[in-house]
Amino acid sequence: MRPAPAVMIQGTGSNVGKSLLVAGLARAFTRRGLKVMPFKPQNLSNNAAVTADGGEIGRSQALQALAARVPTSVHMNPVLLKPEGGGSLQVIVHGRRVPVSSTGVWKDIKRSLLSRVLESFSQIEAQADLVLVEGAGSPAETNLRRGDIANMGFAAAAKVPVILVGDIDCGGVIAAIVGTHCVLEPDDRNRIKGFLINRFRGEVELFDEGLSDIFLRTGWPSLGVVPWFDRAPDLPAEDILALGAMARRDKPSGxxxxxxxxxxxxxxxxxxxxxxxxxxxxxxxxxxxxxxxxxxxxxxxxxxxxxxxxxxxxxxxxxxxxxxxxxxxxxxxxxxxxxxxxxxxxxxxxxxxxxxxxxxxxxxxxxxxxxxxxxxxxxxxxxxxxxxxxxxxxxxxxxxxxxxxxxxxxxxxxxxxxxxxxxxxxxxxxxxxxxxxxxxxxxxxxxxxxxxxxxLPRQEGLSYDAQVEETLEALADHLEAALDLDEILAIARERK
CATH class of the missing domain: 3.40.50.880 (Class I glutamine amidotransferase (GATase) domain)
Known part of the structure; x- marks a missing residue:
């Protein structure tokens, strides 16, 4: 049977906006009539959600499921790591805690979990017209490539094409993308079918030369430049680094x-x-x-x-x-x-x-x-x-x-x-x-x-769920205008 269309969004580093991009793409493709399922092989987060089938997954996959208008499942995030005190990890596999005494023990058992990850992916793709997979960290962390289940290790095992995301707001995006190309092994490098630039401020046309330079150095085509999305703080965030964006400063006195x-x-x-x-x-x-x-x-x-x-x-x-x-x-x-x-x-x-x-x-x-x-x-x-x-x-x-x-x-x-x-x-x-x-x-x-x-004076009631829904729609519009969604879908359909 032909595998379901799928594409994996990987980043040049952590916090380049992968989770939000997958959520926005999930809503955009869902609006096109596709049944979209999110998937993240391995996540590291203390911000979890309880699933419809009674387990727990990372918060970002719960938001992505909401964007795709599908029930949450433990198979959307088969491995979730939760750091604890004393150097220990809480390891969640298929939504349930498994005993792991230390980060060293985790490294020993990680390689045995690829089969569990692929089992979950098989269940997800069986239900989907399109699977949007989110990587973790960066494939450029070559010291982690052996036994990897979060990025290229999964992509190779599941035969899923990859799109690489670079964050221009943090600086050095050309070096980050070209550097990733340089350090990857040929098979992993060839799995990347294009790149996109995230969090651009200003006139997008000003980066045309940068896009050309990246293409000349890597051979990877650009799939678009995503401008800064001001409403990102209105959506639930998973990473603790997002905390700084939580508190708005435009508050009235009193x-x-x-x-x-x-x-x-x-x-x-x-x-x-x-x-x-x-x-x-x-x-x-x-x-x-x-x-x-x-x-x-x-x-x-x-x-x-x-x-x-x-x-x-x-x-x-x-x-x-x-x-x-x-x-x-x-x-x-x-x-x-x-x-x-x-x-x-x-x-x-x-x-x-x-x-x-x-x-x-x-x-x-x-x-x-x-x-x-x-x-x-x-x-x-x-x-x-x-x-x-x-x-x-x-x-x-x-x-x-x-x-x-x-x-x-x-x-x-x-x-x-x-x-x-x-x-x-x-x-x-x-x-x-x-x-x-x-x-x-x-x-x-x-x-x-x-x-x-x-x-203080009484305030009219507000709907939090309605705001999240409205923001997801705005995010989908934002990505529709910035990215070549037809080409992204074509890449997903070329999966072999």
Whole structure:
């Protein structure tokens, strides 16, 4: 049987915009009537999504599936790596955690996973008119070529043609593309059928000589130059480097200030994305070396892949003292997943699921205790915010059980069961529900309470999902105008 059309988008380096390009192409080709399926053989990210079939994949593949209007599946990202404390990795294969004690052990087992990756790819391509594959890092990392499953190793095994992406905004794009051509082995070099330039600012025609130079040095044709897409921050981002684009600065004076400490194990930070669409919310990311602002209405402790290690870092920064002062001033505190665990009295890790066995004293803002365990909770869920009755939806993805006196005052009710905890005065809350702020009614009422305390005017409700959908459409339009989509499709159909 003839293989399904497929093309792999690889980059000259990390963060050249591969994920966003695949999302935009997925929507553009879906609008042409094709059933598009996204695929990424191996991903490295602590920002994960729960799939329709009950596993977890990288956040970028979930966004790409949304762009393609198809349900998420564990086979869209068969290998997901999540860095943890103490030099360990959490390895997810086909949506489920497998025991790996260290990065060294991961290197030993990586080569055995190609068959699992190809198994997933076979399932994906069987359902598709077109498969858009995203690489990881760069094929120019020649030290990783042996046993590779993320870039050319996969492309060669699956016989998928490649398009190479260079990011002109970071500089040196000609050297990056030509240099990649120079270091690749001939078979890998010949698998690349063209290149495109991403994140161009200014008049595209000014780079015509650059395109010609690249072609003369590589023989690879240009498939187009993509101008800078201003609305990229309106879409969920997967890489922690995108955090800097999250907080918009064009906020009115008197906006609700929400502070988020940025810890090393920060995970599922897309929980914060919906807050950015609110015109009167000033979302501030607080990095190590900075103090928590004294005028914040709310401090959010986001998810963490290394709760115990992040507790130590939190204290090293003096943020525990800042948070106590914030609490004394009447400020609100919300902990999500790992942040919820940190707000309790203790976090115990008796079997070392996050690194070495042990535990730590929590911050003590909630009368709860957490014990981390081997069983991971993975589920898409829905329920209500008990204080207001507002509907909520999202997903749970965590290791550990939390209980204690403050759990008798649950924050949410999920599928008929109490979830989370509240302090006696209601100003400190925590729960395991990711995606909480994407629930428009909840976000409106929750922020409304902060506005009332700050005597700010009421804002009309906004739809986060509608904005994401509108942005995906705009991204598809953007790529339609910039790229030769017919040629990209022709390359995918030439797969042998």
């Amino acid at each position: 906006a609700i200030r929400i502070a988020v400490p940025v810890l090393e194990g920060l995970a599922n930070f897309d929980d914060l994305d919906p807050l950015r669409i609110e015109p009167d919310v000033d979302l501030q990311l607080i990095y190590p070396g900075q103090a928590l602002p004294g005028d914040a209405e709310l401090v959010v402790l986001a998810g963490s892949k290394s709760t115990v290690c992040d507790l130590a870092l939190f204290r090293q920064q003096g943020w525990d003292i800042d948070l106590m002062a914030h609490r004394r001033r009447g400020g609100a505190i919300l902990g999500l997943c790992g942040g919820y665990q940190m707000l309790g009295r203790t976090v115990q890790d008796p079997t070392g699921v996050e690194g070495l066995p042990g535990g730590a004293a929590g911050l003590g803002f909630l009368d709860v205790e957490t014990v981390l365990g081997e069983d991971k909770r993975l589920a898409g869920v829905a329920g209500i915010h008990l204080a207001t009755g507002s509907p909520v939806r999202g997903y749970e993805i965590h290791l550990g059980q939390t209980g204690g006196a403050d759990c008798t005052r649950p924050f949410l009710e999920i599928e008929g069961k109490p979830e989370g905890a509240l302090s006696p005065d209601g100003r400190v809350a925590g729960c395991y529900l990711h995606g909480l702020f994407a629930s428009d009614a909840f976000r409106a009422t929750f922020l409304g309470a902060l506005r009332k305390r700050s005597e």
